[in-house]
Amino acid sequence: MTKIQEETDNIVSTVLKSSEQPITRVVWIGAGGSFGGFYAAQYFMTRNAIAVTSEMFTSNEFVMSPPAYVGTNTLAVVCSMRGTKETCEAAKVAKQLGAHVVALYVDPSPLTEVADFKIKYESLALDESRTELSNTSIALMIAMSLVQHTDGYDDYDVAMQAFDNVDAIYRRAVEATTPLAKVWADRNAERKPIYVLGSGPAYGAAYIFSICNIEEMLQIPSPTTNSCEYFHGPFETLDKTTSVFQLVSVGRTRAADERAVRFLKKYGGDNVYILDAKEIGLNDLDDKVSEYFNHVIFAPVLNNVYMRALSARIQKSYLTRRYMWKINY
Structure with a gap:
């Protein structure tokens, strides 16, 4: 079975190889918790990326006022658990502008229909969900892979190994913080x-x-x-x-x-x-x-x-x- 780290890296690699222009922009699009869940990826990109500029957008704002730079040079990572209406519309706008669209989702929706690639995640709200399979974790993997392929990231292997340990850390944290x-x-x-x-x-x-x-x-x-x-x-x-x-x-x-x-x-x-x-x-x-x-x-x-x-x-x-x-x- 392919590990989630490998799945995300394969998608990033495919986008970079197939793009008509070099990928120089990544936009993270979502609403509510899906929007906030991208913050780890955005933080990583702004502290490490040189070749690729990164920005977060709440879905409806992206629909109403998309940035002028979005085009075939852009990777749009769009997240919605079940297909929030404005997020699905944002994915359509990104696609119409020429961006490569990756959907993070739990249930199929119009978002998964419009996306070029899709990655299924597990909701952090469910006790049985694996922490490395949350939307935040997967987005962070995408960010790290993107920097690794474009600029080089010296600690890439260390970071990918860390994802194998986060669920155990989370389980211990639950036990410690419950009282x-x-x-x-x-x-x-x-x-x-x-x-x-x-x-x-x-x-x-x-x-x-x-x-x-x-x-x-x-x-x-x-x-x-x-x-x-x-x-x-x-x-x-x-x-x-x-x-x-x-x-x-x-x-x-x-x-x-x-x-x-x-x-x-x-x-x-x-x-x-x-x-x-x-x-x-x-x-x-x-x-x-x-x-x-x-x-x-x-x-x-x-x-x-x-x-x-x-x-x-x-x-x-x-x-x-x-x-x-x-x-x-």
Whole structure:
């Protein structure tokens, strides 16, 4: 059976060889969690790629205002679990503009019909899903493969091996954080809003935790703030009662998260919560590549442990919605 690392690399290699023009652009397109799930790939590209420029787009914005550069020089990686309407339309626009379209999907939809290539992923929301088969992991593999083929990536083999270990790290993290999440949920059950902070390679996980887990699933307001930006306005909201969930990443921007932690501990109260990547297993990965796996581990832990704990504590099913899937919007 072909490993997912090999499957993604084969697709990237095929696109590069078959393209009429050299691939100099990659666009990552999705909506909601599918959009946020591309952040790890985008972070990797902007820190490593020279030959290929990378940019993320939320689906509807891409449809309404596609960038002028999209053409046969572009790889468009488009993600939707079941075929979100505007994401399918975005894939059509990318294809019409000449881009090579790769679809990441769970269920077949118009997205998979329009795509040149497709890769099936496993939803991180399901306990039985493999972490290396999540949309975030696969997108990150694509990014790493793209850089390896165009610029060369010295740590490519180390990174591909790391994907073989992420599921075990995630399982241990679930076990370690489950009792901690219950305490957090007890303390924050009545707190609104719940601020979520993160930076660098963990910012995408913070964003998804806010908009998908806390706001969409539990209907609790939850602003997301970059730890670096916290001191340029948002920190004025902090008092002893404020609910803040701080992600502390491993990697080059960890110092920004640690700065925020120092401030939160000094001026915040019992509703401040710190989740450190070092304490949930990121240090088990080689330091050369661990930075890029923050999102891969953080995102499923936040969804499957912390969101579920809060859902149970407030006795609100995370499957309920006010508007989504119920009305035209």
